[in-house]
Amino acid sequence: MATLEDSDIQGFVLSSYAGKQPCANYLLLKITDAASCRRWLAPIAGSITTGKDRKIDFSLNIAFTASAFTALGFTADDLQSFSVPFQDGMCTPVRQQLLGDSGKSAPANWSWGNSGKQVDILLLLFAKDEEELARQSEILQTGVRTSGGLELIKLLSAGRDVNSKEHFGFLDGIGQPVIEGTGRETRQLGRTGHATVIKAGEFILGYENEMQTIDPLPATPKMPDFGRNGTYLVFRQLEQDVSRFWNYLQETTRDASGISLLADQEKLGAKIVGRWSSGAPLTLNPHADPAAPDGVDQHNNFSYAGKDPDGFGCPIGAHVRRTNPRDSLFDNPAVSLKTVNRHRIIRRGRSYGHKIADVHVDDKKERGLHFICLNSNIERQFEFIQQNWANNPAFGALNNETDPLIGQRNDGNVFSIQACPARARIHDLPEFVTTKGGAYFFMPGINALKQLAG
Amino acid sequence: MRQTVLTIITEIDSGKRTQLERILAVVRSDLYNNAYIPFGALSLLHFASFVIADREGKPALLIFENNFDGDIYSYLDELLSVGGHGVHQIYQCCLAYQPAVYEAQKLKDFLGANVVMPNAYFVGNVGRSAKNVGDNSKLRDTLQSYLDQLFTKAKPTDFSAVQLRKKMQGFVKADVDPALSSQLPPHQTLSEKVMSWVWLVITGLLVLILAVGLFPVTLILLAILRRKEKTDKPQTQPASLALVNELMSTENQIAQNHLASITAIKPGKFRLNTLKSMLFIVNLAARVSNKGTLSGIPSIHFAHWSVINDKQLLFLSNFDGSWTSYLDDFIDKASLGLTGIWTNTAGFPETRFLVLDGARDEPRFKAFARSMQVPSLVWYSAYPALTMQNIDKDSAIREDILTDISETDTKNWLKLF
Numbered sequence: 129m130a131t132l133e134d135s136d137i138q139g140f141v142l143s144s145y146a147g148k149q150p151c152a153n154y155l156l157l158k159i160t161d162a163a164s165c166r167r168w169l170a171p172i173a174g175s176i177t178t179g180k181d182r183k184i185d186f187s188l189n190i191a192f193t194a195s196a197f198t199a200l201g202f203t204a205d206d207l208q209s210f211s212v213p214f215q216d217g218m219c220t221p222v223r224q225q226l227l228g229d230s231g232k233s234a235p236a237n238w239s240w241g242n243s244g245k246q247v248d249i250l251l252l253l254f255a256k257d258e259e260e261l262a263r264q265s266e267i268l269q270t271g272v273r274t275s276g277g278l279e280l281i282k283l284l285s286a287g288r289d290v291n292s293k294e295h296f297g298f299l300d301g302i303g304q305p306v307i308e309g310t311g312r313e314t315r316q317l318g319r320t321g322h323a324t325v326i327k328a329g330e331f332i333l334g335y336e337n338e339m340q341t342i343d344p345l346p347a348t349p350k351m352p353d354f355g356r357n358g359t360y361l362v363f364r365q366l367e368q369d370v371s372r373f374w375n376y377l378q379e380t381t382r383d384a385s386g387i388s389l390l391a392d393q394e395k396l397g398a399k400i401v402g403r404w405s406s407g408a409p410l411t412l413n414p415h416a417d418p419a420a421p422d423g424v425d426q427h428n429n430f431s432y433a434g435k436d437p438d439g440f441g442c443p444i445g446a447h448v449r450r451t452n453p454r455d456s457l458f459d460n461p462a463v464s465l466k467t468v469n470r471h472r473i474i475r476r477g478r479s480y481g482h483k484i485a486d487v488h489v490d491d492k493k494e495r496g497l498h499f500i501c502l503n504s505n506i507e508r509q510f511e512f513i514q515q516n517w518a519n520n521p522a523f524g525a526l527n528n529e530t531d532p533l534i535g536q537r538n539d540g541n542v543f544s545i546q547a548c549p550a551r552a553r554i555h556d557l558p559e560f561v562t563t564k565g566g567a568y569f570f571m572p573g574i575n576a577l578k579q580l581a582g
Numbered sequence: 583m584r585q586t587v588l589t590i591i592t593e594i595d596s597g598k599r600t601q602l603e604r605i606l607a608v609v610r611s612d613l614y615n616n617a618y619i620p621f622g623a624l625s626l627l628h629f630a631s632f633v634i635a636d637r638e639g640k641p642a643l644l645i646f647e648n649n650f651d652g653d654i655y656s657y658l659d660e661l662l663s664v665g666g667h668g669v670h671q672i673y674q675c676c677l678a679y680q681p682a683v684y685e686a687q688k689l690k691d692f693l694g695a696n697v698v699m700p701n702a703y704f705v706g707n708v709g710r711s712a713k714n715v716g717d718n719s720k721l722r723d724t725l726q727s728y729l730d731q732l733f734t735k736a737k738p739t740d741f742s743a744v745q746l747r748k749k750m751q752g753f754v755k756a757d758v759d760p761a762l763s764s765q766l767p768p769h770q771t772l773s774e775k776v777m778s779w780v781w782l783v784i785t786g787l788l789v790l791i792l793a794v795g796l797f798p799v800t801l802i803l804l805a806i807l808r809r810k811e812k813t814d815k816p817q818t819q820p821a822s823l824a825l826v827n828e829l830m831s832t833e834n835q836i837a838q839n840h841l842a843s844i845t846a847i848k849p850g851k852f853r854l855n856t857l858k859s860m861l862f863i864v865n866l867a868a869r870v871s872n873k874g875t876l877s878g879i880p881s882i883h884f885a886h887w888s889v890i891n892d893k894q895l896l897f898l899s900n901f902d903g904s905w906t907s908y909l910d911d912f913i914d915k916a917s918l919g920l921t922g923i924w925t926n927t928a929g930f931p932e933t934r935f936l937v938l939d940g941a942r943d944e945p946r947f948k949a950f951a952r953s954m955q956v957p958s959l960v961w962y963s964a965y966p967a968l969t970m971q972n973i974d975k976d977s978a979i980r981e982d983i984l985t986d987i988s989e990t991d992t993k994n995w996l997k998l999f
Contacts, residue, residue, distance in 0.1 A: 463878070
């Protein structure tokens with residue numbers, strides 16, 4: 129087992145900071161002058177939170193798009209050592225197609241990250257409270273303004289998450305893998321009853337991955353170790369239409385006399401997600417959201433092949449089953465797990481916007497998820513999940529269905545809920561989630577960052 | 583019904599290359615109804631493609647891939663009856679084709695004379711004709727709609743499994759074209775199954791006897807192999823973004839994807855013979871593959887390997903899902919076999935003892951695979967929405983729609999919907 133070089137890895141790779149620092153800002157910057165940008169970067173590089181730090185008040189991390197590296201002097205050959213999707217960017221026609229960013233989600237409609245609002249640098253700010261966040265954000269923004277080499281394209285905020293529930297009303301962030309070498313197994317076991325330990329190389333470059341190999345590092349002739357301790361960060365701003373979701377549940381569960389019980393809406397919502405609002409998995413609790421247990425809840429301690437092979441608890445096409453099929457991908461559970469472990473991501477997203485007052489009433493306010501994930505191979509991890517599982521109309525031998533929660537709709541718009549004696553199907557699913565912006569970033573190690581600042 | 587997998591390979595007249603590419607672009611723009619080959623009208627065809635293989639100092643090759651039901655002559659008859667003039671115009675861009683005006687028999691003879699049978703091939707849904715596949719999916723669709731209708735008036739749990747199946751059977755007998763529910767033939771005859779195993783076992787034993795009996799020769803061959811493996815130069819550069827994007831621009835449009843790859847066989851008889859032997863063994867193994875998987879990969883409809891002129895290795899595959907998922911399956915489940923094949927071609931990642939390492943080096947293997955891939959100028963699928971698993975499920979629905987089965991089997995059959 130490799131020992132992680134904590135002091136060279138950015139802290140955000142190893143921690144979400146969510147416990148101590150519930151308030152976050154994301155600054156999206158564009159480079160307007162390379163030399164000035166470098167001068168600005170040098171002191172910033174020294175103040176980036178590392179994996180060794182345990183900051184109480186404030187953490188700062190940084191990541192770059194391919195266009196940033198070009199602006200800072202990387203050649204086309206240098207860039208070729210990076211992951212193809214990173215070189216390509218998130219809004220090319222090829223990416224658009226495999227991520228399902230069409231219609232309302234098309235990059236042309238994005239508020240940042242598309243060709244009109246290209247971003248180069250992402251600063252991630254995390255603070256213990258709103259005051260500290262405002263203070264630090266102001267300092268950094270002043271630095272950007274006076275640098276002479278940067279322009280603030282967009283400031284995104286993520287508010288406090290009182291109960292860790294995302295806007296549709298479900299507990300999120302449960303099935304998180306543990307990076308080998310971080311010693312977080314016990315903590316994850318204590319939180320969810322189960323820990324999947326994945327090789328560090330799947331999330332941090334320079335370490336052995338699930339193939340028992342160390343992938344070549346992104347490099348330049350002058351910086352042969354540039355990629356070491358770095359990773360790729362995927363950022364997607366996903367707007368959630370909460371009232372549309374709950375109104376759809378209401379309409380779909382109306383009985384012959386036109387009545388829709390809230391319990392039926394919650395159950396249908398749970399079937400779509402694959403978990404109850406509390407986070408309890410349907411596979412273990414097929415009939416109702418259980419009361420909180422006395423000891424450790426077992427929200428992550430389940431698999432499909434043994435308990436739920438036919439989807440009678442958690443439907444085959446439910447959101448959590450598509451995005452992490454666990455041992456149900458192939459006939460052989462062990463082979464499935466081995467394969468699935470090569471397609472995992474670390475999720476570090478946070479919700480934005482205010483909680484809706486009444487889930488059935490559209491208050492016309494934007495809210496959603498700043499989806500962030502970390503992986504060492506965008507193509508094999510993030511994009512794979514999105515394309516081959518979430519948006520795949522034939523996932524699990526289904527016909528013409530996509531992820532009922534986050535999927536883009538094709539012509540079918542159907543969702544099958546398996547049961548005995550026969551499945552139910554719901555029709556005409558609308559899109560509940562819209563992509564509003566996004567980019568592929570590289571989050572370098574601390575030494576690489578210092579070299580970059582020159 | 584047996585399926586046939588073959589290519590027709592001809593030399594392109596370099597002066598007419600542009601014209602040829604223009605024709606192929608027209609075909610591609612409307613696969614079903616274009617004026618040259620309206621593929622939608624071919625009832626025997628599963629998958630077809632046109633790709634071009636460039637060669638140094640020699641005319642480029644036009645490769646026409648065909649995966650179809652039955653024998654070559656019935657297929658060519660159907661092909662020429664719906665697209666004879668178009669096919670004629672395509673081959674007018676090729677060197678050895680003489681006729682100035684279209685004559686079906688001459689074209690048929692020409693195509694037949696240029697058929698290249700694969701050294702190794704795999705068929706996923708053995709014994710399921712293109713017509714079966716289409717009919718079965720229609721039957722499933724009809725039954726799904728029937729259930730939807732039924733459940734607008736009653737809850738699924740109002741029925742027992744047996745009652746529900748009876749209703750579905752009643753509906754099929756009364757309201758559905760009997761051709762969609764008639765009995766399907768078995769995937770393979772018993773003798774086909776047995777003979778495949780017999781050949782594999784005999785060959786396996788022979789190889790073992792030779793390797794042990796001629797132990798010194800085996801050692802010498804291994805020594806030669808190891809020396810070559812240590813000096814061969816793997817490709818180290820990743821594939822260029824421009825090439826990857828060109829290839830990806832036509833991928834992921836339907837349930838399946840196409841991979842056409844042409845690699846140069848390493849020089850010398852040793853590599854050529856090793857490659858041919860590997861393909862021979864893979865071919866025997868592919869004949870006994872069951873449940874539609876090739877070395878545990880469940881997503882391949884048709885795949886084949888052909889050695890062209892002892893110089894190039896052609897690989898053509900029609901598979902479900904994305905390129906990445908296909909290559910990952912390759913690496914996870916079949917790395918020994920595919921390393922044993924492609925290690926005999928130039929640029930393949932470093933290999934030990936013919937089958938070790940090689941494809942397990944994921945980034946370099948993927949870079950190699952992308953670099954050797956050629957654009958599928960035309961690629962047609964007869965069932966663009968159906969994966970192997972979908973086809974299998976549809977087939978299982980049809981096989982038992984009208985049979986007499988137990989209550990347990992009834993419950994399992996209903997899970998297919």
